[in-house]
Amino acid sequence: MSQQAQISGWTREEMAMRLAQDIPNGSYVNLGIGIPELVAKYVPEGRTLIYHTENGLLGMGPSPESGMGDPELINAGKRQVTANPGAAFFHHADSFAMIRGGHIDLCVLGAMQVSKDGDLANWSTGAPDAIPAVGGAMDLVAGVKSVYVITQHCTKHGEPKLVDSCTYPLTGCKVIDRIYTDLAVIDVTPHGFQLVELKPGIDFEYVQERTGAEVLPISNERDG
């Protein structure tokens, strides 16, 4: 395994670029903090996405130029952003009505673990001395039409993040539709993990070895 570990997967930027190809023009999108935020940089030319940030802005634009920001115009990660032409501000109850009411098309989140049933764990390790903090993750996964995860395939210690069942506290049950990792694109289906695409140069067995549940190869794709 150590020799194979030399194989390099997609970088964070390439993962974000790969995911960005799959978002249709005109989508209302909520991007989580971290790698998910990178997706906005790689939206193909000719497509316009409208970004929602749960602290009360639709039509979020990029970071302001240095010195031009407003500490009261921030994103969910509490970083200063801008408002694009056509943007709207609203209060928190309306913002989560957009989320819970199924008005947001796509949410992209990071993950600690995703199970073959689409359960997500991404808010707590359950460690007794940790300060529990959940933010809007549970509302997002429960309400947004499609929920994609973007994550490294394995932890820093080489443990699979795609698992049979999550051992960390859950964010939501059966909520994840698709996973983009450094090695592959994988759908969550009623039959479990279904491979959609491999990173060029990486073979199926390499991905299966690093996944904590069966991965259905592309050739075995089932109907439904």
Added chain:
Amino acid sequence: MINKHVSSAAEAVCDVFDGATVMVGGFGEAGSPVELIHALIDQGATDLTVVSNNTGSGEVGLAALLKAGRVSKIICSFPRTANSTVFPDLYRSGKTKLELVPQGTLAERIRAGGAGIPGFYTPAAVGTPLAEGKESRQFEGQDYLLERGLKADFALIKGQIADKHGNVIYNKTARNFGPPMAMAANVSIVQAVQVVEPGEIDPENVVTPGIFVDRVVEVANPVHESVLVAEGVSYP
């Protein structure tokens, strides 16, 4: 004549009592009513239950209220904040209890409290540790949790412009929890950069109608929490 204008932040918070439930607006520093919170620290009320999305940063604003030992319980979605060890220390020592609520559920509980709705069902947190002890029910084959509306004795809110009838408009993403909290508190207090005469805000632009607001106080140059934190300020 209706005039909800009060002359100082101190006067605005003078009757907050020990044991009160106080909603505090803001998401991070955006919309955090720092001057009202500092006036509350000076006023001295203690054993407070605070409802707020975060727990403040550094040792100013909400973090300073916590550090002063005035908060026995906080109802919150994201109590982990950069630049602050105030809440983690209080939480680990058991001095401040935490009720952790998903952010959208927190917003809706506050809205419901203000709208006369004692409870509602939501899909958020089904199957998670935050569902423990909560009543659940199926609608059309989906599981939902019963969540209770939240009310408060006081709300502290930061606006941009308020008129003397209590109508409020906000600045950008500083709006966040202000409008639902104004509805949910018995006494809602708004600090605004400008307090104007009735009629100076176009009724089409009012975000929080004055019926939800009891007191407005002008704070013409509100401090920014991040600036105070960068300067190493510790209040008081």
